Amino acid sequence: MSELNLVILGPPGAGKGTQGERLAEESDLPYYATGDILRAAVKEQSELGREAEQYMDNGDLIPDELISAAIKERVDGREAADGFVLDGFPRTRPQADVLDSILGDLGRHLTAALLIDTPDEEAIRRLSGRRICQENGHLYHVDFNPPKEEGRCDRDGSELIQRDDDKPETVKRRLEVYHEQTHPLIGHYDDRGLLKRFDGGRPPGEVHEHIRATLATLRLEDEL
Ligand SMILES: [Zn+2]
Numbered sequence: 001m002s003e004l005n006l007v008i009l010g011p012p013g014a015g016k017g018t019q020g021e022r023l024a025e026e027s028d029l030p031y032y033a034t035g036d037i038l039r040a041a042v043k044e045q046s047e048l049g050r051e052a053e054q055y056m057d058n059g060d061l062i063p064d065e066l067i068s069a070a071i072k073e074r075v076d077g078r079e080a081a082d083g084f085v086l087d088g089f090p091r092t093r094p095q096a097d098v099l100d101s102i103l104g105d106l107g108r109h110l111t112a113a114l115l116i117d118t119p120d121e122e123a124i125r126r127l128s129g130r131r132i133c134q135e136n137g138h139l140y141h142v143d144f145n146p147p148k149e150e151g152r153c154d155r156d157g158s159e160l161i162q163r164d165d166d167k168p169e170t171v172k173r174r175l176e177v178y179h180e181q182t183h184p185l186i187g188h189y190d191d192r193g194l195l196k197r198f199d200g201g202r203p204p205g206e207v208h209e210h211i212r213a214t215l216a217t218l219r220l221e222d223e224l
Contacts, residue, residue: 004083013123034088
């Protein structure tokens with residue numbers, strides 16, 4: 001297999017970012033997270049950044065065309081010639097069609113869609129337990145990585161707070177949106193035989209090994 005064109009799917013809190021970055025680093029592929037692309041574009045004040053910023057300032061969703069253009073630029077770049085790991089795109093069924101046509105225009109196709117799944121209760125437990133230090137952004141978790149003194153950062157003593165994004169009500173809403181949007185997407189990839197499922201409830205090292213083994217099998221099948 002000459003290319004590994006991958007998308008990572010999964011609910012918030014499933015560890016997509018961790019797995020995506022690790023996989024990309026190990027396979028020597030670029031990792032593209034939509035959120036990072038947009039934040040970087042805004043910082044650079046590129047054309048995309050300036051347009052995206054207007055939507056963000058108004059609290060509106062960024063339109064598909066804008067994100068699609070950014071993704072196309074990345075996928076078509078020299079850096080992604082051997083493949084890529086996409087996280088955060090596609091997020092909806094129409095976006096999946098856009099990705100198919102971007103790749104089709106380049107004579108390429110998706111290798112696999114990796115779904116890292118986690119039950120909602122587990123995602124809520126992971127996300128709503130996160131705490132961040134106000135001073136320097138150090139991260140903690142009330143169950144998995146608690147500070148020595150409750151509510152205080154070990155490193156600088158500043159107060160630990162819960163981000164709005166991690167409040168239980170917000171997390172529940174994010175999960176609802178995820179299920180609504182992503183369910184058809186999962187079906188789409190499953191129908192095409194591209195979906196590979198992983199248990200995001202397992203320790204990150206195990207999930208990573210499972211993904212590696214799956215990709216190795218895909219490569220073998222491709223060579224036969
Ligand atoms: Zn701190």
